[in-house]
Amino acid sequence: MAVEELTKKEQIINFAQSDPFLKISDIAEHVQTTPRYVRTILSEANISLMNLREKYARNMEERLKNNKNQDLQAKVSLKKEYSYNNMVASDIGIEREDESKFAEIRRITEDDELVKIYQIQFVDETPYCIHELITYMDSDLNHDRLANLESIYDLLGRKGINRLQFMDNVITIEKPARDYDQYFSSDDNLFSCRRTVLLNKIPIGIERIYLKADLTKMEISGEIVV
Helix, strand or coil: CCHHCCHHHHHHHHHHHHHCCCHHHHHHHHCCCCCHHHHHHHHCCCCHHHHHHHHHHHHHHHHHHCCHHHHHHHHECCCCCCCCHEEHHHHHHEECHHHCCCCCCCCCCCCCCEEEEECCCCCEEEEEEEEEEEECCCCCCCCHHHHHCCCHHHHHHHCCCCHHCCCEEEEEEECCCCCHHCCCCCCCCCEEEEEEEECCCEEEEEEEEEEEEEHHHEECCCCCCC
């Protein structure tokens, strides 16, 4: 059955379940009705867009893990003298980013804004890892919408898991940038891991992970070619 042959109610439910990252106003525009009517239909059908988004993101993260070739992964772990039991993750934060610094990232939707979404992990109250995703997101993405997320990967669900690709990680050892003065000292060395996120071969984001080197053990499968 074609979409146009469905009733408005059926179309609303279909759009919500097919793409839970659509906004209420987007669904209303597709169905040619009002946002209020969309909210009413979803409420009557006991459908929560937030719950659908979280489920979609969880499925996406699991598929990403399962699709990776485990034999070719670089394995990063805490050194044995430190305990994962003492690791705590911060809430997910968001900041506007300067588009001129990331000209390679493409905007998919005209109204999206370039943001840096990040999460910090602490070991024994010491900052250990900063995980960042720099990408274009809805302009109304805010701290309230991030409150129920556990990982920045959750936000990639809106892009469509089947169309996402990740370039190889580039790993270097760096000194902390000024942006991280509050977390690392100038004497610290960091493992810096950077890769590009592609959507249909279009670069739509950059993922960066910084790990405190003196707390970290890194194992790379296979031989190292110099």
